[in-house]
Amino acid sequence: MNNSIRTVMAAATALGFCATAALADGHAVKLRIQNHQGPESTVGILIADFVDRVHAMSDGSIEIEMFYSSSVVKSVETFDAATSGILDCDMTNGSYQTGKNPAFQFVADTMGGYDTPLQYQTWVNYGGGKEVINELYSAYGMTFIGAHVGGQESLNSTRPLNGVADLKDFKFRSPPGMESEIFASLGAKPIVMDFTEIFTALETKIIDGADAATLAVNRSLGIYDIAKHTTYPGFHSMSSDHLACRTDVWESLTPAQQTIIETAEKALAMDLMMSVIVQNGEALAELPAEGVTVYDWSAEDRATFRAAAQGAWTEWATRTPETAKIVHSHKAFLKRIGLTD
Missing domain, CATH: 3.40.190.170 (Bacterial extracellular solute-binding protein, family 7)
Structure with a gap:
């Protein structure tokens, strides 16, 4: 763990800056998530919709404190901040973690692999992608929830x-x-x-x-x-961002709460694809x-x-x-x- 992570951890602990774990009976849960998008960007606006959608579908039982523009830790440190408890989930990009394992490259961008974001999403959800990604993420105490990507770069x-x-x-x-x-x-x-x-x-x-x-x-x-x-x-x-949560936090959620977050992430992915087309x-x-x-x-x-x-x-x-x-x-x-x- 580097010094900047330690510093933020110490500050978080001093302020009581930690997530409220979900209770087994479905009581309210608060998740702290960081992304690297600006709040006024296309993706940032859609992430705000994701937060609102989760709150509405859960009838307020899931609250998300979303940090934009990597405002808690640097983008490359978000994954570690989640694993160490500073955050609960990471909504940045797997490519930041290729130093841990080159396999993260193939979560974030296959380079010349798929023609459309829908093809990549199909691999994730129907081609065994989610399962093989989680074999990688589980080694770090993280669970891959889903991905969102707008389209091919020019x-x-x-x-x-x-x-x-x-x-x-x-x-x-x-x-x-x-x-x-x-x-x-x-x-x-x-x-x-x-x-x-x-x-x-x-x-x-x-x-x-x-x-x-x-x-x-x-x-x-x-x-x-x-x-x-x-x-x-x-x-x-075609670089794909992910939503990944610390496994103990994810497993503390009820099945209904997990489904709500998974559904909201899929909606974010679809909204982003459609927005980029327009x-x-x-x-x-x-x-x-x-x-x-x-x-x-x-x-x-x-x-x-x-x-x-x-x-x-x-x-x-x-x-x-x-x-x-x-x-x-x-x-x-x-x-x-x-x-x-």
Whole structure:
């Protein structure tokens, strides 16, 4: 446990800052949950709806104190804060925990795996995903409740991106880890940098483009004022946030309370998917008038990227038994729904 976690724990204890455990007879429970979204963002607004929905469906027996923008601990520390009792649940992203086990990468973003968020959600709920994820989470005293993801992200660029051939020597901002490995194998030159550095790097031509966010979010950030080329629909990255609770807290809830939270999380996931469809559609209609060229990669180019991604999956699967198990689950499901041979 690092010093910042200890400091917050001490403060929480001094203030009596702890969750009220659910009673076996169904009395009121209070859950303290942190997410990393801003309260005014699309996801933040939908998380507020999640809180209200849980309260209403439980007739007030479940109260959620939701902390936005990682206001209690840093985003990467949220999972540990839940396991240690500072929080009860984590609503951030599994990728923050890849340092614990590379398997968390395949909970958060398979990179080139699924074409739509609905396909990923189907793996979670009907393809054995939830079960295999919980085998990973249980080792840390956490229970995976569900996931929510808006959709594929769009690469943006100052040069054309017709397909895989255009990735040769393409210098772009990339997060660390598996994404950099996949794109490098296809001839690109990924440069790991913080999200906040994207604009300066584009303006000074240090990079040709960036992996930032979805089409609508890229536009809202002003990225297309500089980068006049973009991919849509996306093909490379679809990062999924999770809801995970400390297992003793989760098991202290009644079956009815657990079902309410699971149902509200599924509603959040569906609302987010629908919202992103609308927002991306609106952005797509307006971008051509702003001088932005949109590239819809061919089935062949998408298949090439997916093959490269699965090559990286295979290497990552050698790192831990848990990673191997989740990768196998994804590969089997992709074949089952016809995305791979």
